[in-house]
Amino acid sequence: IVDLHNLVRVLVGRNRWKRLKPYAEQLFQREPNYDNAVLQLNCLRRTQASAKEICAFLERTIDLVEQRAEIRSARAWALFGVGKHLEAKRLNDELLVERDATNDLALDVNIAIRTGDWERFAAIGARGWERRAQLDGRMLLTLARLVGFSDPAQSLILAQEAVARESNDPAILVGANAIAIAARRDDLAMPWVHKAAELSKDDGPVSVFSYGEMVEFMKSNAESWRKKNEMYRTGQVPLHVAGSLFNAPFSQLLIAQPRQNAREVDPRRRHPVPIRSGQRAAAGGHEYPRVALDVTALFVLSELGKLEAVLGSLDEVFVSPRVMDVLLEDRGRVAFHQPSRIVEVKPLNAWVTSGRLKVIDAKASSELADEVGDEAAVLLAEAQTHAGMFIHPGSLFKVASYMDKEAALGELQARFADPIDVVNALRLEGLITQAEGDDATTLLQRIGMTARQPVQPSVPLYLDGLAVQYLQQAKLLQPLLNSGHVVYVHKSTVDEWQALLATEPMTDELIQALDALRRTVRAGLMSGKVKFLAESRRRGELNATTMLPMVDLLDDIAGVDAVVLDDRMLGSNLSLTDAMGKTVPVLSSLDMLGMLVRKGAMTEASQRESLHLLRARCYFCIPIDPDEVSYYLGRASVENGKLQETAQLRVIRQYLARLNATDVLCTATDLSYQDSLWRASSVVIGILWMDTATSVVDAEAKSDW
Numbered sequence: 001i002v003d004l005h006n007l008v009r010v011l012v013g014r015n016r017w018k019r020l021k022p023y024a025e026q027l028f029q030r031e032p033n034y035d036n037a038v039l040q041l042n043c044l045r046r047t048q049a050s051a052k053e054i055c056a057f058l059e060r061t062i063d064l065v066e067q068r069a070e071i072r073s074a075r076a077w078a079l080f081g082v083g084k085h086l087e088a089k090r091l092n093d094e095l096l097v098e099r100d101a102t103n104d105l106a107l108d109v110n111i112a113i114r115t116g117d118w119e120r121f122a123a124i125g126a127r128g129w130e131r132r133a134q135l136d137g138r139m140l141l142t143l144a145r146l147v148g149f150s151d152p153a154q155s156l157i158l159a160q161e162a163v164a165r166e167s168n169d170p171a172i173l174v175g176a177n178a179i180a181i182a183a184r185r186d187d188l189a190m191p192w193v194h195k196a197a198e199l200s201k202d203d204g205p206v207s208v209f210s211y212g213e214m215v216e217f218m219k220s221n222a223e224s225w226r227k228k229n230e231m232y233r234t235g236q237v238p239l240h241v242a243g244s245l246f247n248a249p250f251s252q253l254l255i256a257q258p259r260q261n262a263r264e265v266d267p268r269r270r271h272p273v274p275i276r277s278g279q280r281a282a283a284g285g286h287e288y289p290r291v292a293l294d295v296t297a298l299f300v301l302s303e304l305g306k307l308e309a310v311l312g313s314l315d316e317v318f319v320s321p322r323v324m325d326v327l328l329e330d331r332g333r334v335a336f337h338q339p340s341r342i343v344e345v346k347p348l349n350a351w352v353t354s355g356r357l358k359v360i361d362a363k364a365s366s367e368l369a370d371e372v373g374d375e376a377a378v379l380l381a382e383a384q385t386h387a388g389m390f391i392h393p394g395s396l397f398k399v400a401s402y403m404d405k406e407a408a409l410g411e412l413q414a415r416f417a418d419p420i421d422v423v424n425a426l427r428l429e430g431l432i433t434q435a436e437g438d439d440a441t442t443l444l445q446r447i448g449m450t451a452r453q454p455v456q457p458s459v460p461l462y463l464d465g466l467a468v469q470y471l472q473q474a475k476l477l478q479p480l481l482n483s484g485h486v487v488y489v490h491k492s493t494v495d496e497w498q499a500l501l502a503t504e505p506m507t508d509e510l511i512q513a514l515d516a517l518r519r520t521v522r523a524g525l526m527s528g529k530v531k532f533l534a535e536s537r538r539r540g541e542l543n544a545t546t547m548l549p550m551v552d553l554l555d556d557i558a559g560v561d562a563v564v565l566d567d568r569m570l571g572s573n574l575s576l577t578d579a580m581g582k583t584v585p586v587l588s589s590l591d592m593l594g595m596l597v598r599k600g601a602m603t604e605a606s607q608r609e610s611l612h613l614l615r616a617r618c619y620f621c622i623p624i625d626p627d628e629v630s631y632y633l634g635r636a637s638v639e640n641g642k643l644q645e646t647a648q649l650r651v652i653r654q655y656l657a658r659l660n661a662t663d664v665l666c667t668a669t670d671l672s673y674q675d676s677l678w679r680a681s682s683v684v685i686g687i688l689w690m691d692t693a694t695s696v697v698d699a700e701a702k703s704d705w
Contacts, residue, residue, distance in 0.1 A: 017046035051081025083532040116522035137166030170196040235568040243546035258617035267654040277572035278673030289315035294565035320549035361491040379462035388460035425455035440474035458484040465493040626683035
């Protein structure tokens, strides 16, 4: 035993952890005490043992070793790693009461995120707030993100403390910048991101380009962008990878875009959502009691309002342990939609509606537009015609330059002024105080503006979009509208404001949809019906959060009878084989709907409504069954020899027209879908003409349709 102790001491001193591992295990077996348990634990950690292996070892120590805080903390983390979150929480809750350790707070955060217990974020934030003096910058920033859901003001304070604690860490500065923007504090956000840019190295997190470099960069990447689009269009990448390639969250691909499709009056402007392969056929009547639901299927079933029914109809459901991570990231990105700009734009739009802010919708002369762009050309021409002033911050650059060559304005130069000139005019006209003018001038000068020429009283002013934004931030737009100046903006600026405002209701919708999905999955986890797959330890270069659930699925599907996913590429396969060699059938959400009908958990009428919704939202390659079409035709009337379309028939016609009008049905596998449409048409026409109760006129009209 003395020799074993000496050998262990030498190997520890030389950090030979892999070599040490069997000897540490032997030492613990011979002398099962606290110190030797910690030694083996460190050895397992240093050799990157799995959570399952660490958990098994620590479970053996319970009756052999004094369960001090470090051992219990390690066991709580190991239980978390193997998906036993309730046990991990029970242990960690004890530790949170006993001691003040950042490690315990970090695990509490992870458990709340992983289990979808986001209602606890406020309580976790409160605990962290009390201990914030002991926390490092990264932990403060993590708490700030969580608290931001319920208390943006406290979130901002935590972000400020994180920056104060680690002001030279660009990653901390970038994270704090996002929180400040969400809190509508651009005055804090912009200095932080500028400092992050100064501190960043070649690999980021912030890169700085001149305008010319950015143009050249975009040119060089245009071909790569086209290739990505081509891969997406032809189904060569799954949605998980597409989200990473296009920096788009799942909520944009599987909720926002489909809902926008349904609201789009012109079907030609709907974008097909690739959730199905053209060669997929129904899975038949085979039942699979234990199913793994991919994140894509979770989104689609939740949008159909059928996720809870599917969970209730299966014996066991497995999901990726990273599902809640995906939902949390999605929620954060959805809520990031420039809230400060939306707040700024609301009164601007109201002033346009009331007529206090005038809108110009005119065409510019091609010569002037080539020099300064359409918006500036129109406003300059109007200023010249009506003896007014065009207001633009800073220099006005030539359109074709890399913002390094000023536009040649000629006599129009006399009609060109800066927002600072507006400040001076308002002060001279007695519409703002000296202090208000000084504050506004300081703000505008900090952005880089300088006085250009005086603005005379009562002359009409023509503001471009940037001038409006900066004058609003300087709190001068209201006094300007109260002055004797008539203020004009270009229609393109108003269009931009309205487009930004249109994102706000969609943002609320997406947050509600994500929360509904989270609550349903969490309820399943708490009941024991939903379980986590093993968490993959593989993280390649492209393994963004959107990709991790797919990696978990491909790594280990032990205990699973079938996999349900809604993706054009992955769904083109009839089966899926994991890294362990296990093969199971691949199903889709439509197969789950069929299962619900067979089990009596869903009516055929409800199934038809779900299919109708999928087509209305332009999900790709939704099958069209002859019986379904015959059902709708049987309930449609014919007037003057022409079919009067029902809502369902109209959607089917527009849906197929849209798929055929685009170039998405472009692969060999899509021929199967096209063939199924021809076969369905033939069967339906045959049914129409064999039905003796249908008149010839009605049969002709319905066949023509």
